Amino acid sequence: MDPSQVDIAPHKDLTIENITENVHMINSRCPDPRQKYLMERLVTHVHDFARETRLSTGEWMAAIQFLTSVGKICSDVRQEFILLSDVIGLSLLVDSIDHPKPPASTEGTVLGPFHTHDAAHEPNGSTISHDPDGEPCLVLCTVKDMAGAPVAHVKIDIWETDSKGFYDVQYADRERPDGRTVMESDAHGVFWFKAIVPVPYPIPHDGPVGQLLKMLRRHPYRPSHMHFMFAKEGYDHLITALYLRDDPYETSDAVFGVKESLIVDLGAVNAEQAQKYGVKEGGKLMTYDFVLVSDEETRRLREKEAIVAMKKLGRKMKLYHGLPVPDVD
Amino acid sequence: MDPSQVDIAPHKDLTIENITENVHMINSRCPDPRQKYLMERLVTHVHDFARETRLSTGEWMAAIQFLTSVGKICSDVRQEFILLSDVIGLSLLVDSIDHPKPPASTEGTVLGPFHTHDAAHEPNGSTISHDPDGEPCLVLCTVKDMAGAPVAHVKIDIWETDSKGFYDVQYADRERPDGRTVMESDAHGVFWFKAIVPVPYPIPHDGPVGQLLKMLRRHPYRPSHMHFMFAKEGYDHLITALYLRDDPYETSDAVFGVKESLIVDLGAVNAEQAQKYGVKEGGKLMTYDFVLVSDEETRRLREKEAIVAMKKLGRKMKLYHGLPVPDVD
Numbered sequence: 284m285d286p287s288q289v290d291i292a293p294h295k296d297l298t299i300e301n302i303t304e305n306v307h308m309i310n311s312r313c314p315d316p317r318q319k320y321l322m323e324r325l326v327t328h329v330h331d332f333a334r335e336t337r338l339s340t341g342e343w344m345a346a347i348q349f350l351t352s353v354g355k356i357c358s359d360v361r362q363e364f365i366l367l368s369d370v371i372g373l374s375l376l377v378d379s380i381d382h383p384k385p386p387a388s389t390e391g392t393v394l395g396p397f398h399t400h401d402a403a404h405e406p407n408g409s410t411i412s413h414d415p416d417g418e419p420c421l422v423l424c425t426v427k428d429m430a431g432a433p434v435a436h437v438k439i440d441i442w443e444t445d446s447k448g449f450y451d452v453q454y455a456d457r458e459r460p461d462g463r464t465v466m467e468s469d470a471h472g473v474f475w476f477k478a479i480v481p482v483p484y485p486i487p488h489d490g491p492v493g494q495l496l497k498m499l500r501r502h503p504y505r506p507s508h509m510h511f512m513f514a515k516e517g518y519d520h521l522i523t524a525l526y527l528r529d530d531p532y533e534t535s536d537a538v539f540g541v542k543e544s545l546i547v548d549l550g551a552v553n554a555e556q557a558q559k560y561g562v563k564e565g566g567k568l569m570t571y572d573f574v575l576v577s578d579e580e581t582r583r584l585r586e587k588e589a590i591v592a593m594k595k596l597g598r599k600m601k602l603y604h605g606l607p608v609p610d611v612d
Numbered sequence: 613m614d615p616s617q618v619d620i621a622p623h624k625d626l627t628i629e630n631i632t633e634n635v636h637m638i639n640s641r642c643p644d645p646r647q648k649y650l651m652e653r654l655v656t657h658v659h660d661f662a663r664e665t666r667l668s669t670g671e672w673m674a675a676i677q678f679l680t681s682v683g684k685i686c687s688d689v690r691q692e693f694i695l696l697s698d699v700i701g702l703s704l705l706v707d708s709i710d711h712p713k714p715p716a717s718t719e720g721t722v723l724g725p726f727h728t729h730d731a732a733h734e735p736n737g738s739t740i741s742h743d744p745d746g747e748p749c750l751v752l753c754t755v756k757d758m759a760g761a762p763v764a765h766v767k768i769d770i771w772e773t774d775s776k777g778f779y780d781v782q783y784a785d786r787e788r789p790d791g792r793t794v795m796e797s798d799a800h801g802v803f804w805f806k807a808i809v810p811v812p813y814p815i816p817h818d819g820p821v822g823q824l825l826k827m828l829r830r831h832p833y834r835p836s837h838m839h840f841m842f843a844k845e846g847y848d849h850l851i852t853a854l855y856l857r858d859d860p861y862e863t864s865d866a867v868f869g870v871k872e873s874l875i876v877d878l879g880a881v882n883a884e885q886a887q888k889y890g891v892k893e894g895g896k897l898m899t900y901d902f903v904l905v906s907d908e909e910t911r912r913l914r915e916k917e918a919i920v921a922m923k924k925l926g927r928k929m930k931l932y933h934g935l936p937v938p939d940v941d
Contacts, residue, residue: 291830293863295870297701299708299917302868306701309864312829322828324665326700328657333705335925336653337918337936340710343702347693354683354693364676364683371655372626372635373672376662379628381669499651500641501620534622535638539631541624589666596664607666 303330316608352491360452362396366492369393369538370501382519383584388429388574392540394522395510396487397450398442402463408560410477411464414445417479420567421552421560424475426468426513427574433472434575440465440512441476448484475560480549480567481507483532496537503537506530513573519581525571547571632659645937681820689781691725695821698722698867699830711848712913717758717903721869723851725816726779727771727841731792737889739806740793743774746808749896750881750889753804755797755842756903762801763904769794769841770805777813804889809878809896810836812861825866832866835859842902848910854900876900 291312294305306326313319332338353363368374374393382391405411426434442463444450451461468474488496488503496503507530513521526533526546533541550568557564586605593600593607601610620641623634635655642648661667682692697703703722711720734740755763771792773779780790797803817825817832825832836859842850855862855875862870879897886893915934922929922936930939 291864294865294868295863296872297704297868299705302701302705302708305868309830310828313827314829315827318827321665321667321671324661328661329700329702330705332653332657333702333709334921336650337709337914337921338650338706339935340706342650343697343706343710347691347697350679350693351683351686351691354680354686357680357683362676362680364679368672368676371658372631373658373662375626376628376631376659377667377669377672379631380662380666381672498642498644498647499639500643501638534624535620536623539623539626539635543625585666592663592666606668 299334303327306330316603317606320608349491349495356490360399360457361487361490363487363490363492365394365396366486366490367495369395369486369540370492370496372539375539378522380588381585382521382581383588385429385576385580385584388576389521389523390542390544391521391523392542392545393524393538394512395538395540397452398440398510398512399452399460399463402440402442402460402465404465404467405476407466407469407473407475408477409464409466411441412443412445412462412477412479414447414462414479417446418567419562420478420480420549420569421556421562422476422478422509422569423556423560424473424570425572426472426474427572428518429574429576429580433468433470434515434518435468435470435472437468437472437474437513437515437518437575438465439468439474440514441478441510443478443481443509444484446479446482448482453487477560477562478509478569481509481527483507483530486537501537502532502535504532505536505538506532506541508540509569511573513575515575517578518575519578521573521575523573525569628663632656635659645932646935649937678820678824685819689728689786690816690819692816692819692821694723694725695815695819696824698724698815698869699821699825701868704868707851709917710914711850711910712917714758714905714909714913717905718850718852719871719873720850720852721871721874722853722867723841724839724867724869726781727769727839728781728789728792731769731771731789731794733794733796734805736795736798736802736804737806738793738795740770741772741774741791741806741808743776743791743808746775747896748891749807749809749878749898750885750891751805751807751838751898752885752889753802753899754901755801755803756901757847758903758905758909762797762799763844763847764797764799764801766797766801766803766842766844766847766904767794768797768803769843770807770839772807772810772838773813775808775811777811782816806889806891807838807898810838810856812836812859815866830866831861831864833861834865834867835861835870837869838898840902842904844904846907847904848907850902850904852902854898 292308310322356363378391426437451457466474485503507527508524510524526541528546528548552566552568554564599610600607621637639651685692707720713719755766780786795803814832836856837853839853857875857877881895881897883893928939929936
């Protein structure tokens with residue numbers, strides 16, 4: 284660039300006390316008010332963290348190396364930064380903020396790092412897991428709106444591990460998706476499929492996040508669960524999961540995802556169901572009635588909660604595309 | 613692990629309001645009090661950031677992807693996370709906290725991402741840059757202690773760019789180190805070498821950090837400077853640099869490194885110097901007297917500043933290996 288074009292406010296001789304305001308000043312020319320606010324809060328928190336802890340150069344370098352190794356291990360089928368976000372509770376927190384749920388709707392939970400975009404679209408009744416060692420489980424669900432009316436044509440992503448606790452993408456020799464599918468609810472809001480009973484499993488702990496858990500004396504296990512993701516225009520995107528009751532890790536999930544309203548008791552397939560759905564009588568049965576919230580209702584709730592939170596902060600704020608920014612007018 | 617061994621405090625149904633204390637609880641079994649404190653402050657700041665900004669899922673995912681791309685571009689000769697730390701002022705802040713300087717000692721500044729460990733050890737008088745387009749510059753320096761006594765046998769790393777503003781490691785076809793050396797001060801605390809006049813240059817801005825600067829409408833330039841790093845047992849490690857006065861980027865350094873006490877005026881080599889040092893009369897001359905601080909004095913100053921900062925925080929703290937941790941006794 285042409286040095287004569289340097290028109291930012293001059294800064295020099297920055298100290299522990301004045302560097303934060305100077306970085307804010309230099310970043311303040313960002314034209315997008317939301318990005319500017321995010322950077323301002325980010326820089327403030329990062330600097331406050333260093334000041335409060337008196338972060339040493341050695342600790343700073345260890346953090347640089349940790350983050351580098353987290354990035355290095357990421358691949359098309361492994362997202363270690365999401366895993367890091369999960370184990371510090373950030374993922375659940377962001378989902379709770381962005382997808383507030385009114386009472387009686389289905390709660391959301393962590394996406395996790397194993398959702399993919401290559402699952403086959405399959406009709407109701409499909410078999411989504413082909414693991415011969417898995418215990419068969421018939422899954423019968425409905426999708427309704429807040430008024431109790433069935434919602435048809437909802438796109439539903441479903442994914443679970445095999446009987447050994449591994450997702451398909453964790454196998455180096457994976458040839459095609461397994462243990463995952465994309466379905467659609469029918470005219471009655473129903474979707475159903477044949478899966479296997481979920482099992483508890485450790486999140487990948489052979490990388491830097493595993494090292495972090497070890498340092499913190501935490502186990503890497505998640506309780507048995509099956510992931511669901513719901514999408515339909517006009518409805519708030521719902522990322523959730525169903526958990527099995529009395530799993531040994533029910534109250535110590537490594538990624539903080541378990542909610543009481545998402546815990547299910549497995550039942551047994553009765554004779555009528557066995558005939559209707561083409562499965563064995565007495566086999567495992569999972570049922571759940573999901574309740575979606577409209578985009579509009581979610582937006583109203585999200586904005587209401589944001590305004591309350593901003594008031595608590597004591598800063599003069601306004602909403603910009605539904606998200607808080609400083610009100611400088 | 614054996615699920616019967618799960619002995620951490622149970623948690624479930626975590627919300628925007630209670631997740632932070634629950635993550636702290638789960639992390640509280642970390643046996644190292646310093647690591648535990650760092651994690652507690654880190655989780656608090658990350659969660660507060662998300663709550664204060666009402667971070668959206670889309671913004672969270674953009675951050676995940678940004679951090680992943682920062683990690684991906686790191687290599688043996690490129691450290692994008694250090695660059696990121698530099699452009700948000702964190703690097704300078706950490707150096708200021710960890711290496712406090714009493715008045716009259718030489719101030720520190722950012723290490724930057726281009727120091728390497730493969731520079732040749734060379735004697736006084738060596739030529740450290742072989743760029744034929746660089747303007748020759750004789751550099752005459754001394755190293756003294758706080759009492760003004762010369763310090764001999766100090767290991768000094770020196771590195772600078774070539775005349776085009778690139779470090780040797782930025783060339784894909786680099787065969788050997790250039791523009792960098794490791795020297796030692798002699799019995800009089802003197803070290804001297806033949807270099808080239810530093811030029812301003814942009815930090816690497818073809819990666820994610822460059823994208824961030826672009827979003828913030830910031831230029832990527834650093835003012836002309838030469839890096840120095842001093843190491844000798846008993847003395848605080850000094851990472852610093854000398855800057856040329858009146859550089860167009862003197863007050864807008866992309867990484868916030870310039871300090872008035874580190875700005876030098878280039879002189880001209882006189883006849884006597886030309887003969888003594890074997891360079892052309894009238895050529896450029898850079899001189900500086902560096903002042904090192906003892907380990908002990910630095911430690912005292914660092915701990916004193918830490919205690920003052922902890923008092924401001926209003927938490928009951930103590931020092932553990934010289935760094936703050938909560939005082940829970």
